[in-house]
Amino acid sequence: MLIDLFYLLSICCFILGLKFLSSPRTARRGNLLSMAGMFIAVVVTLFEKQIIDYTYIVAGIIIGGLIGAVAARRVKMTAMPQMVAVFNAFGGAASALVVYAQFIRFPTLTDPATTITIVLSLFIGMLTFVGSMMAFGKLQGLVSGAPVVFPGHKALNALLHLIVLGAGVFFVLNPASHGLAILAAIVVLSGVIGITMVLPIGGADMPVVIALLNSYSGLAAAASGFVINNYVLIVSGALVGASGLILTDLMCKAMNRSLTNVLFGAVGQETGPAAGAAKRNVTRYTPLDAAMMLSNAQSVIIVPGYGLAVAQGQYALQEVAELLKKAGVGVRYAIHPVAGRMPGHMNVLLAEANVPYDMLKDLDEINEEFQNTDVVLIVGANDVVNPASREKGNPLSGMPILDVDKARSVIIIKRSLSPGFAGVDNELFYDPKTMMIFGDAKEMLVKISGALKEEI
Amino acid sequence: MTGELIVSIYIFVLAIFAGFELITRVPPLLHTPLMSGANAVSGITLVGALISAGAGRGGLATLLGFAAIVFATINVVGGFMVTDRMLEMFKKEERH
Numbered sequence: 001m002l003i004d005l006f007y008l009l010s011i012c013c014f015i016l017g018l019k020f021l022s023s024p025r026t027a028r029r030g031n032l033l034s035m036a037g038m039f040i041a042v043v044v045t046l047f048e049k050q051i052i053d054y055t056y057i058v059a060g061i062i063i064g065g066l067i068g069a070v071a072a073r074r075v076k077m078t079a080m081p082q083m084v085a086v087f088n089a090f091g092g093a094a095s096a097l098v099v100y101a102q103f104i105r106f107p108t109l110t111d112p113a114t115t116i117t118i119v120l121s122l123f124i125g126m127l128t129f130v131g132s133m134m135a136f137g138k139l140q141g142l143v144s145g146a147p148v149v150f151p152g153h154k155a156l157n158a159l160l161h162l163i164v165l166g167a168g169v170f171f172v173l174n175p176a177s178h179g180l181a182i183l184a185a186i187v188v189l190s191g192v193i194g195i196t197m198v199l200p201i202g203g204a205d206m207p208v209v210i211a212l213l214n215s216y217s218g219l220a221a222a223a224s225g226f227v228i229n230n231y232v233l234i235v236s237g238a239l240v241g242a243s244g245l246i247l248t249d250l251m252c253k254a255m256n257r258s259l260t261n262v263l264f265g266a267v268g269q270e271t272g273p274a275a276g277a278a279k280r281n282v283t284r285y286t287p288l289d290a291a292m293m294l295s296n297a298q299s300v301i302i303v304p305g306y307g308l309a310v311a312q313g314q315y316a317l318q319e320v321a322e323l324l325k326k327a328g329v330g331v332r333y334a335i336h337p338v339a340g341r342m343p344g345h346m347n348v349l350l351a352e353a354n355v356p357y358d359m360l361k362d363l364d365e366i367n368e369e370f371q372n373t374d375v376v377l378i379v380g381a382n383d384v385v386n387p388a389s390r391e392k393g394n395p396l397s398g399m400p401i402l403d404v405d406k407a408r409s410v411i412i413i414k415r416s417l418s419p420g421f422a423g424v425d426n427e428l429f430y431d432p433k434t435m436m437i438f439g440d441a442k443e444m445l446v447k448i449s450g451a452l453k454e455e456i
Numbered sequence: 457m458t459g460e461l462i463v464s465i466y467i468f469v470l471a472i473f474a475g476f477e478l479i480t481r482v483p484p485l486l487h488t489p490l491m492s493g494a495n496a497v498s499g500i501t502l503v504g505a506l507i508s509a510g511a512g513r514g515g516l517a518t519l520l521g522f523a524a525i526v527f528a529t530i531n532v533v534g535g536f537m538v539t540d541r542m543l544e545m546f547k548k549e550e551r552h
Contacts, residue, residue, distance in 0.1 A: 014497055015474065021490055022481040028543040031493050035536045038500065045503045051510030056522040060509060064529025071530070072537035080488055080538075087495045087535050090527040094501045097524035101508040104517040113461040214491050217498045226464055228504050234464055235471040236500040242475025243494040247487060337484055344487025348542050356549035362484040 006044040007232040013037025024357050077352045081342040085136040088217040092128025095220035110175040119168040121223030123190045128216040130194030145203035160193050204421035207342050208251045208262045215244020247343045254337035256399035285435040290411050291451035297374035299330040307380020313442035314353035323452040334366045336384035373407040382420030395422040410434045413444045489542045496535025502528035
């Protein structure tokens with residue numbers, strides 16, 4: 001009874017913690033509040049009378065805590081998607097393990113309500129674990145980032161689901177006969193489904209997959225809450241599940257793709273330059289030209305893409321922005337929802353490079369502003385500024401883009417004319433008001449800031 | 457259908473709605489910390505793991521419970537710490 005009231009307190013902490021995340025001013029406090037909620041839940045659980053032996057508990061918490069703390073301190077901000085993928089995996093694994101252990105301890109739990117939730121939570125938990133490890137492998141480059149499809153892929157997937165469903169139904173009907181073995185089979189097969197689910201998804205679609213697996217890790221926790229009858233698990237799991245679903249939906253909208261298309265479409269093959277692209281003429285400009293143009297502008301909007309982070313050019317970019325601001329130029333950053341490799345990733349990368357958050361504007365906030373802007377500086381972004389998305393009949397059609405072509409002039413820093421993930425040639429490169437600067441993003445930005453220092 | 461299950465389902469559904477309301481208010485600026493923070497919260501399974509590992513039955517159940525504690529603690533500690541590390545970097549523009 002008393003324990004349940006403390007669980008309610010920790011639920012309140014989680015809810016308020018999420019509420020505080022609605023503003024960057026209160027977000028850190030919100031996270032601390034969630035931490036407090038978790039601390040309360042863990043401490044009161046230790047008073048649970050079922051617990052008689054603390055050896056494994058202490059050992060597990062020390063080992064897990066050390067690994068978690070070291071990982072959290074060491075991880076590079078560019079590697080955040082991998083980190084979140086691994087943590088999702090561990091959350092899913094923990095939920096599945098708890099449920100399996102519960103059935104070992106209480107093999108007499110045979111009412112359908114419990115057995116159905118046992119099957120569900122093992123399925124979701126293992127799917128999350130293996131699927132997230134695959135996503136980690138893809139992001140880390142251990143597994144090919146290109147979508148892997150083989151003949152009969154969909155048929156195999158459907159078959160695996162059917163077998164799991166069949167085994168689940170059998171278990172619910174006869175939980176007493178070979179229950180543990182059947183559950184073990186469900187665990188293994190759910191893992192295989194995790195592999196076949198993530199393999200065909202291309203690198204560019206990883207933001208969607210990570211958000212979806214984030215949701216699953218929450219649902220896995222909620223499902224195990226049903227099994228062990230614990231409301232704090234059910235509520236927290238549901239909150240995380242909802243959060244992941246919203247982010248999944250936002251990412252799909254930002255790419256104008258449906259979730260089914262992301263999961264089964266196998267889009268994002270590695271492509272070479274679009275045919276015929278090489279024949280057209282583009283005028284090359286130098287960083288000096290760019291510096292001149294930027295310093296003469298009244299207003300500048302910077303559009304960063306993941307290419308910037310790959311080149312580690314964030315700091316050089318912010319130096320350019322600072323120099324311009326000191327010279328009285330209005331500077332802002334326009335962040336497309338899929339600019340990074342997970343939702344909100346680019347904001348974190350820029351915050352790390354000391355960009356104040358009030359300079360970071362999202363698509364809806366800034367799109368109206370381009371028409372009143374003198375210069376747009378695009379670094380390492382391509383598909384998110386491709387006007388082809390406004391036309392019909394190509395892979396980008398209908399995707400919301402940053403309307404950079406409405407600005408008076410555009411500077412693009414890019415290695416080559418090759419198209420982005422979507423494989424669609426970008427008309428913007430050939431627009432007369434566009435200044436193309438070819439080269440490594442960081443190197444070019446350093447040159448621009450050097451030139452700006454001399455000019456200003 | 458047991459009464460207890462019905463209550464659980466009510467709680468689950470209402471929590472999903474609360475989650476939707478809360479999370480649609482989080483600006484895109486903070487979506488990465490939201491994910492890593494939510495991730496840490498999903499490590500709440502730790503609560504279940506503690507009971508599995510501490511029930512003193514020994515054998516497979518305790519071993520699985522122990523593994524679950526390790527996984528969930530990595531999730532919780534790592535998730536909250538990295539979220540804090542990120543949120544610390546978000547600073548407001550200094551007015552000169």
